Amino acid sequence: MDAATTAAMLHALRDPTGVPSHPLIFQVLMVFTWIPHILFVNLTLGSALMALYAFMRRNEPHWQRxxxxxxxxxxxxxxxxVVLGVAPxxxxQTIYxxxxxxxxxxxAAWxxxxxxxxxxxxxxxxxxxFxxxxxxxxxxxxxxxxxGLAMFLLDGFIMHVLSYQGLLPDQWFNWYVPHGQVDMSGTVIHAWQAPRFGFYLAMSATxxxxxxxxxxxxxxxxxxRPADYLAFARRMGARIAVVGAGAQLVLLLWWLLDVPSHLGMWAHPMSWALMAFIAVLAAAVWxxxxxxxxxxxxxxxxxVxxxxxxxxxxxxxxMAYLQPFAYSAIEYKVLWDVPPFVMFLLTLVGVGGLMGGxxxxxxxxxxxxxxxxEADATLRRLAVGSLTSTIVWVAAFIGTGIWIWLRNH
Ligand code: HEM
Structure with missing residues (x-):
């Protein structure tokens, strides 16, 4: 499918009711709420692999612990x-x-x-x-x-496929109608990128x-917790992190080589900022x-x-992948709807911040x-604050619903 037709398709597929406030807000929130998700993905994959490796050596006390x-x-x-994946x-699905x-x-089957x-x-x-x-x-x-770990890895791979296939809209039609025959099975994985997925695995090690x-x-x-056990964990952690960061650098270079050169990612400051930061992190661990x-x-x-x-x-x-198809999240149609958006932000900061804190x-x-x-004064204050904010939130949520319902009757 040519670029102009793909661009028209992408715009037609957008939600005609638009978004309730400036799309940049959603874009920033998407990027920043994804950080905790990937941090826990990395932690889970790394700790699960270590748990299994150590399990094989469980006759030695440090490994067993x-x-x-x-x-x-x-x-x-x-x-x-899982919980932290919901926000991104x-x-x-709002702007992309x-x-x-x-x-x-x-x-779909996947x-x-x-x-x-x-x-x-x-x-x-x-x-x-257990x-x-x-x-x-x-x-x-x-x-x-x-x-269990194999399933988590499969799920990470599915997430990767979903993210990556979304970047290739000019190929969707061929995937949907291969050789002139519509395929509605949803059983096919159409595209994936080894260095990109590998990068996340290496990041898990780091x-x-x-x-x-x-x-x-x-x-x-x-x-x-005996001091020699903690020293054992610290030494091993440092070794794993250095190897992980080295692998990340190699995979990032491979990833950049795999991205079509006309998208200009080699010249993008973020590519170099990331590479430099990983190198500095590796040196700091070393x-x-x-x-x-x-x-x-x-x-x-x-x-972090x-x-x-x-x-x-x-x-x-x-953004670079979608730019040839004139798709920019920032140009999403806006239909301002302030009260629910304010409520959402207050919930995020008030209930989320206090309860999370x-x-x-x-x-x-x-x-x-x-x-x-024994809880200290700070923790007690936080407990009271988070409980109060939850009660206020429930009252505001139900109260708003009742108020709107009464107004419409
Ligand atoms: C064991 C389970 C999971 C693993 C290992 C995993 C791993 C990953 C990885 C590696 C990515 C990056 C993919 C890429 O950029 O190529 C990703 C993205 C993402 N994950 Fe997960 N994930 C898991 C479960 C979930 C769940 C349950 C949710 C939602 C509730 C979720 C929501 C997301 C979202 C929204 C993205 C970004 C999608 C995008 O921006 O296109 N993930 N995940």
Missing amino acids: LSEAMTKVAKVGVSLL LLFT DPQWYASNVLS VIGFIFTLTVGYLAWFTFY KNHGEHAPAWAGWLGAF LFGIFLMAYADYFRSRPD LARTGEPGAGYRLMAMG GMAALVAIFREALR FIITAAYKSGRVQGMY
Whole structure:
């Protein structure tokens, strides 16, 4: 399909009712809400692989302890990556609806399969978690864990395919009508990009390695975590992170080589900013590998920074792919609808911020003490704040509904 017809198709596929406020707001929110999603994807994939590797060596005390801990990390990680995937999903389908829905429909069987494989994979991981205690944990539980990880990887791959197919609108028609025959099965994966998917896997190694260093720093205050175990985790974390960052650099170069050169990504500042940042991160981990404990948190902050750059780079890439078809999210039709949008923002900041802040603070503080944790004044204030904001939110939500209903009667 030529560029002009593709452009016309993309514009026709947009939602005619438009978006309720400036599209830039949705674009920025999409980029920034994707950061926590990918951070937990990376953490989950890395910790799951480590849990399984350590499980195979569970007759040694450090490995056995590490396996149990990382099994728990992956268990929590999956639930968070799923919850945190919802926000970018809402924004993607608001400003990139033609791309997202066309891609989903073209591989519909995989999208539906995604739900089942994620559910079955998580159940398998949970069983592994229940059974992975002590050096005599049964080997079959490890196989279930491996199956769970395989499902998570498959789901990540499906997410990648959906993202990537959306960038190639001039090929959709050929995929839908191959050799003149309409294919409505949705069973075909039409396009994927090895370096792009590989980059996310390497990123999982980097971020997981850094996490392991921060994990060792975090538990320094706990007498039930022996110092030699924490040193073992920190050393291994540094090694994994350096190898991951090196692999990321290679895969990023390969990725850029794979992007059509006329899209100009080699000259894009984000490509070089990302490359430079990964190199600096690798150097920082390398320097911290033998130093005093305590660098883990700083490196974690750098890891979040890297994920932010990846998110922006990914969006720059999407804009470059769609530019030949005159598609720009910024030009989306706007039908201003201020009250619901204000309510959404207040919910995000008020309920999300306070409740999220409370949960994170409670988890952070309670994990640092052995045995029973007594909440301090800050945590108590956060608890009251988050509960109050939730009550106000529920009242405002239901109240607005009743008010609109009464006005229309
Ligand atoms: C184990 C499960 C999952 C894994 C491993 C995973 C992994 C990934 C990866 C690697 C990407 C980047 C793809 C690319 O840029 O090529 C991605 C993107 C994304 N994921 Fe996930 N994901 C998972 C589950 C979910 C779930 C349950 C949701 C929604 C509730 C979700 C929402 C998204 C969204 C919205 C994007 C960005 C799509 C776009 O901008 O085009 N993910 N995910």
